[in-house]
Each structure stands twice: as C-alpha cells, then as structure tokens.
Amino acid sequence: MLNTESNKPIYVQIAEWLESEILxxxxxxxxxxxxxxxLAEMFTINPATAAKGLSLLVDNQILYKKRGLGMFVFSDAKEKILFKRKNQVLKHLIEEVVLESQRLQVSDEELILMIKSEQSRREK
Known part of the structure; x- marks a missing residue:
C-alpha cells in the first residue's frame, strides 16, 4: 500500500491512505x-511516522483528538477530502493530460471522446 520508491514522504502516504479509507x-x-x-504495525513503519500522518489530518481538520481515547473523524471530513482532491489532485492530472494531448496534437473533441469512452468502460 505504501510506496517506498515514491518521492512522497511516508507520513503523507499514511494520511492519504486514511483519507481514502474515509472516502x-x-x-x-x-x-x-x-x-x-x-498504523505502525500495519505498515511496518516507525510509530512517530504514523503519528506525523495522523497529525497532518488533525491539522487539516479531517480528524480530531479525544484525549485518552484516540483520533476520530470530523463530521465534514469526507466533503473536505473530496474538495481537496478535486482541486489539487484532479486538477494536476488534468493539466498533465491537456499538456500531453497538445504535444500529441489530440484535438479537444478527441480528448473528450477518450474521457467519455473511459468513463463508459468503467461503468460496465
């Protein structure tokens, strides 16, 4: 589940994994x-690294702490995660696809057809 070859820090990957679990x-x-x-046991990582991933989600108000009880999911966590991923991750991917389609001289219409085709394929 974690990619040790990635440039992305492990604690960020832990936070993103927990976000996906919420979604x-x-x-x-x-x-x-x-x-x-x-988390440290599940992913065979240092507990401090896992704690850093949890803290990242606390800082982003996805999780909240209950002293002595642990971490819990905020009521609007799912909406915050969806907003963040649409406006950061998806936007970045779209920028890359558009840039590559321009390099390959793919028309807007052809690109849209490719996207619709993939959506249809996944709906089956």
Whole structure:
C-alpha cells in the first residue's frame, strides 16, 4: 500500500491512505480511526511516522483528538477530502493530460471522446 520508491514522504502516504479509507466509507463521522501504533504495525513503519500522518489530518481538520481515547473523524471530513482532491489532485492530472494531448496534437473533441469512452468502460 505504501510506496517506498515514491518521492512522497511516508507520513503523507499514511494520511492519504486514511483519507481514502474515509472516502470509501470504511470510517464514518465520529468513528475512531487506527492509532499510531496500529498504523505502525500495519505498515511496518516507525510509530512517530504514523503519528506525523495522523497529525497532518488533525491539522487539516479531517480528524480530531479525544484525549485518552484516540483520533476520530470530523463530521465534514469526507466533503473536505473530496474538495481537496478535486482541486489539487484532479486538477494536476488534468493539466498533465491537456499538456500531453497538445504535444500529441489530440484535438479537444478527441480528448473528450477518450474521457467519455473511459468513463463508459468503467461503468460496465
């Protein structure tokens, strides 16, 4: 699940993995998430690295701490994650696709057809 070859720090990958778990419905509003020690064991990483990933989500108000009980999912966490991923990740991917399509002299219409074709294929 974690990519040790990536330029992306492990703690960021942990945070993104937890975000994906929330998006996939594996953690819901006010539900307790894994502790730093559980994450460290799951991914065979240092607990401090796992804690840094959790702290990143606390800083972004995806998770909140209950002293002595652990970390829990904010009520609007899913919406925040969706907003962030649409406006950062998806935007970046689209910029890359548009740039490459220009290099390959793919027309806008052809690019849109390619996207629609892929959407149709995934809906099946």
């Amino acid at each position: 996939n419905g594996n953690f819901s509003t006010n539900q307790k998430v894994y502790s730093q020690y559980q």
